[in-house]
Amino acid sequence: MKKLMMLLLLSIFSLFLVACGTSEETTGVGPGSGSESGTSDEAQKGEASMEVEDLLYELKVDVDGEKVTVTMTLTNTSENVKRVEFSSGQQFDVFIRDNEGNTVYHYAEGKVFTQALILEEIAPGDTKTFEDVWVAEAPGSYTVEAMLILYAIDGEEIDREAFTLEVDITVAE
Template identity: 30%
Template sequence: MKRVLMFLLCLFVLTACGDKDKDSNTANEGNGGEPVNVQPDQNGVTEERLKASLVETKQENNMYHFEYVVENKSDQSVHLVFNSGQKFDYILRNEAGEILQRGSEGKFFTQALIEKDLEPGARLSFDILLKDLSPGNYTLEAWLTAGSEDTDYKQLLKFTIK
């Protein structure tokens, strides 16, 4: 009896994971060249309305604080769709281009679509804390996970630790 119930539960979960509406405007397009997660509003324009920035905000006791911000600079709401609870990610690279740290590494995020309307003038702000860095040159990359490769609002910041 338990096996039958487990089989039915697995079948239900697999059925729920299928594409219900492949022609929907909100369906992920995969590698088709279209934005995957940034959803158009009634005017169909999203990419040029958001402005991203990445700045160092504070430095103390070999701890370096950065802020990644995405702001809606338009006069219309922008609809964002995140594939999980992860809203942004970052990578820290050394001078040789090797990845030293990835923000999402070792973390777990809820597995649910999360939709967010970013109203005019509203902003998403994310703090990045890096610590125990050796002297040298670094590059920090941060991006919004609701974008595709072309619309992820990636920002690069090069900095030096002396």
């Protein structure tokens, strides 16, 4: 009976770990070129960036047909390790709104996230990357709002909306 109970608890714990979200670390990504947007025949890109506490936050949105890929990166631009804390398994959020301001997509809707403090260390020059994909149901103009849900940097609490960026995109017919 104890083994069965232990196995059940271990399974539940494993499920919560899987639900923590997805992120991928890369190294060597340098600062972006700031805010800009442009279009091409096949795909459109929207970009925005900001820097807070020696952390460069970049938002890149690629539109390819109906597929909209939202990529958020956090790069340590200092010469010291930066410790970032997330207050839950939800490390980022994405809202996509139509030209009337209606939310047509919300990343976190219908998802469950762990309620655990997550500490990440980002070495100098290293980047942490987060990505989400949305498939548009209709062509049109949209605003993508993407935020990192950081609780603290190097042990100091920060404004929960400090890492929020927006870009405007167009999904063609």
